[in-house]
Each structure stands twice: as structure tokens, then as C-alpha cells.
Amino acid sequence: MAHFDPNAKPFSHKWLNERLGVDTLKRVLSTEYWIPKNINFLWAMGMVLAATFGVLLISGIFLLMYYVPTTKEAFDSVNYTIMSQVGYGWLWRHVHAVAASVVFLIIYIHMLTGIYYGSYKRGRELIWISGMLLFVAFSAEAFSGYMLPWGQMSYWAGMVITNLFSLGSLNLNGLVEWIRGDYVPGQAFLGRFFMLHVVLIPLFIIGLIVLHFGTLRLPHVNNQDGEEFDFEAEAEKWKAGKKKEAKVIPFNPVFLSKDVFVMGIYFIFFFYLVFYHFEFAMDPVNFDPANGLKTPPHIYPEWYFLWSYEILRPFSKNIGLIAFGFAQVIFFLLPFLDRSPNVAPANRRGIFKIWFWLLVVDMVGLTILGKLPPVGTWTIVGTVFADIFIALWIALPFVTKMEKPIGGK
Amino acid sequence: MSDRRDFMGMALGGFAGLGALGALYAAKRTWDPLPSVKAGGFTTLDLSNVPENTLVVEKWRGKPVLIIKVPKNAKPNSAPNGHNENAYDDKRLVTVGGHKYMIVIGLCTHLGCIPDYFPEKNKFICPCHGGQFNAAGEVLKAPPPSPLVIPPFKITGTKVVLGEEGPEYKKLLAAGVVS
Ligand code: HEM
């Protein structure tokens, strides 16, 4: 089968094609990967995420050159050496911090887009599940990175989060000490979280992104109307030159140019934050070095963890943990809890529309409450919002079961 | 033929499985606390100069240890769970040199923050999720599920050695009030 032209110039198109199948690769992965026409800018969020991950990787590599992962030197290596000695060190740090925060904003938009348009069912279950795995991996990456400057918030967030693993009344203190490598967060803890942050979790993330893209290839992306296409037939129209009639466009170069446009807008916003508003991504409390004998007056996580933290907080220890565990896994089950066959925007799906917007309002509410001190009425309001979150998910199978099927077009 | 191929496969699989188990064990042990950490040492505290109703913070095995010389009247100003008894009468207090002391590990039993002491209210309030304790370390308000933990101690005169189990500690242990 293999046929190699002895006269092909090394590294010429033909030479590469015979050895690597570059034309086939390009066709399958880009020029004949079909994207529906009826989608909007929200479908660019995936590529925005991929680009932001690239930015995190590059800025991280530069930070790595001067960062010292020891409890004695970490704080100064970041706050003194990188920030004031290393040329443009501040730039990498601000880029890294802003990107780590904004990536969650985009992830939430990306997830809510998927929920709104029902992009997690009818062949797209694995896209959703691999996406949730990415969410978990990014959460772990963000948490481990937060430990590295070894400030007060690093230390106490590390203390509180690792204590979750004692699993309430099970009192698995041995497990907690094993995770820390010490009775309290210390050198052993910093060393292993450094390893996780710079090697293991990024490797996982890269693998998961490949998987996420792989799961997209056969079902293709959904569209604004939840319309089911015969992609082959539509593609034939495009290839036959009937570009107006075809309901699809090739990913490359046609759709990619739209992605690039949205990315352009996004990066203007992104660099505006990096240069003029980076402080939102840097907690002032973390500019005090870690001190195991003094808890900061009020401990809260970064904004993107606030909603799940608030589900933990208002309850007693065991119930709080169960509620927290519920919040962490329940999104994975979405494709199976939604019992309606409809793939359509939420606004055409009756009660599901209300369900969707309640979920959004509830999560925004939990996020705001998570930042307020745990006193008086706020505890009560927090309990109500946490209860609503749980109730919404319990109601989902029933709500969607009752939904009337929308006639296929 | 296929028998021999199966055998090769199973032999490789078997050894690889054993190797994986060994590597897993090694990985587990690598994450264990080092012997130097576990040896952890003992801390000796002299309580003779501790002022009354004032929080003293010491360090033992990297953890804060909270000490209060409890005054005769240490009734908390309020107790959301109804247990507003005088902390001075609590069985958890340790008598050293004729005075009663609270000696506890200063990590909230909820998720490990250090509670702040408010002497005028005779109680602790945890900054993280609002848990409260009285001056003997008993819970006055959830989420903390249990009282502050009493570390192993041994009394010698006015001194207390943390990390060693003395007779007074064993008595508390037997009474079930240690943690
Ligand atoms: C940083 C990590 C992520 C990257 C790089 C990424 C990337 C992408 C890309 C490039 C697409 C195709 C274009 C688009 O529809 O936007 C996509 C689609 C999708 N992603 Fe993600 N994604 C990430 C995280 C997530 C998460 C956390 C979820 C939710 C659990 C998720 C769920 C989905 C779904 C359901 C689709 C299909 C959308 C549709 O068919 O219309 N992704 N992703």
C-alpha cells in the first residue's frame, strides 16, 4: 500500500503527505469538520478557554524560573524577587493571576451555555462529562496554585480544604495528615502541591482537552435551535459550491475566523484587566506571610469557589459536607437527570426555562453570600439559598419528565 | 501457539500488576509524614505567669495550643444552643498549682481555623464559619460538632509537658472528655 515517491523533496508537501498524511489530518480535523451556521458568539467560549489555558501555561513557565517552593522563601520569591527584581516579572504574575480568575468566568459561561441549549444530550453526554472533568481539574489547579505564594490565605485555605478530607464525624485525621505530610500545612505540603500545580495537573488538563475535543468530533457542536442536521448531506452542499444553501460551514478557515474575532474582543478585555485592574485577582490578605498561629479575621475562597463554599457553610459539619459533596458531583449527572428528549434552548422548554434561570440566580446569590461574614441573618439567607440549590436538582428529573416533546422540524 | 501467547501476556500482566502494586505502596509511603515530623517533640509550658481570663497561645507540633486561666465566673454572655453554664465548673479544665486552666488545641473542630477569644463575653468565636465555644472549649454554636481537643499532657509542679500522657490526662481520657 505504502507508496513513497523517491523524487519527492524532503519536507515538501508531498513528502510529508506520504509520511504523515497531513492532508487527511487537516481535512478530518479542520477543513471538513463542520460547524452549524445558526450559532452565536457563545460558541466561541471553548476556543477562548483553550487560548486562556495557553496564556496560563506561558506565564506560568516564566514564573517558575524564580519561584522557590520552600516555606521560608516562597513568599519573598514571589512578592519581592518576581514582583520587584525580575524584569517584567510583575507582568507574568499579573497575567497569570488574572487569567486564572477569568478562566473560571469563561468556564461558567461555557457551562451555562451548554445547559441553556441542551448541549449535553443526544450524543453529547461525553462532551459534557469530559467538560466537567476539566472543571474539576481546573479547580484543583487553581487551588494548588493558590498555595504557592505561602501567604495567610494560602495557609488557611490549605488548612480548611485539607480538613474536609477528615469527612466529618468519620474523623479521618490520619488521611488529612497523610495528604499534608505533616500535622499542619508545612514544607511537605507546599512541595507536593507545587508538584501537582506545575506538572501533574497540567498534564491531566492537556489530556482532558484532547479528550474533550475528541468527544466533539462525531456529535458535532449543537446549535441555537437544537436542530438535528444530516451533517454529511449539508457538507456535500457546501462542497458543491451551494454555500448559501448549506446549513454548515467548515471549522477552518470559516468558523475559526469568527472564533478569532471573539478572541480579539476577549483579549482586549483581558489585557485591560491585566494592566488596570489586576488587583481583583490578588487577595490583599495573601500579602501577609503564612502564620500558623493566627487565622485571618474572615476566610473566604476566590470568587469562583464561593457558591460551593456557601453550600458548605450554613449547615452543621456533617450535613454541610454532604451538601458540599452533592454540589461537587451533581453537575456530572446532568445528562441523566434531564429526562426530556428535547434539545432546544431553555426558553422554548416550558418549566425548564424557569429551572434554568432559578439555578443562575441561586448560584449568583450563593456567590454573593459566600463573601459576607457568617453572622446573623446572612446565615439564614445562606441556608435558604443552599436549600434551593439542592431542591432544584432534586426537582430536575420531575420537571423534565413532564416537559412536552417539541415536534422535530 | 495461542496458549503460548496467552501465557506471555499473563506473565507480563502478572508481573506488571505486582510492580504496580509495589509502586503504589511506595507512592503512598512517599506521601507519609517524615519520621522527623512524626517524632514531633514535646513542648513544656510554665503556667505560673499566665494572667487570668487572657488567651495565651503556644505552639505544639506546628499547631496552636490555647491556654486560659479560667476565672471563677466564666459564664458566656450568650449560648445559641442553650448551654450557658459557667465554664469554671467544666470537667475539661485542668488544675495546675491550684488554678483551673483550659488547655486545648486551638483549631476549630469544624474545619481548623483558630477561634478568637473574647474575654468580656467569656467565649470563642470562630472567624471562618461563626462557630462558638465557651472558656472550657465546649461548643456553644454549630457548625463545630465537638469541643476543642485537649492534647496529651503531663503536669509537673506548675509546668505542663505537651505530648506526654500523664495521670491527669488519662483520667480525662477515661471520663471521655478529651476530644
Ligand atoms: C478550560 C477548559 C475547556 C476547554 C478548553 C473547552 C473547549 C471547548 C471547545 C473548543 C468547544 C467547541 C466550541 C464551543 O462550543 O464553545 C467546547 C464545547 C463544549 N464544551 Fe467545553 N471546554 C472546556 C471546559 C468545559 C466545561 C467545564 C464544560 C461543562 C461541563 C464544557 C462543556 C462543553 C459542552 C457541553 C460543549 C458542546 C457545546 C455545543 O455542542 O454547543 N466544557 N469546549
Ligand code: FES
Ligand atoms: S472552622 Fe470554625 S466554624 Fe468552620
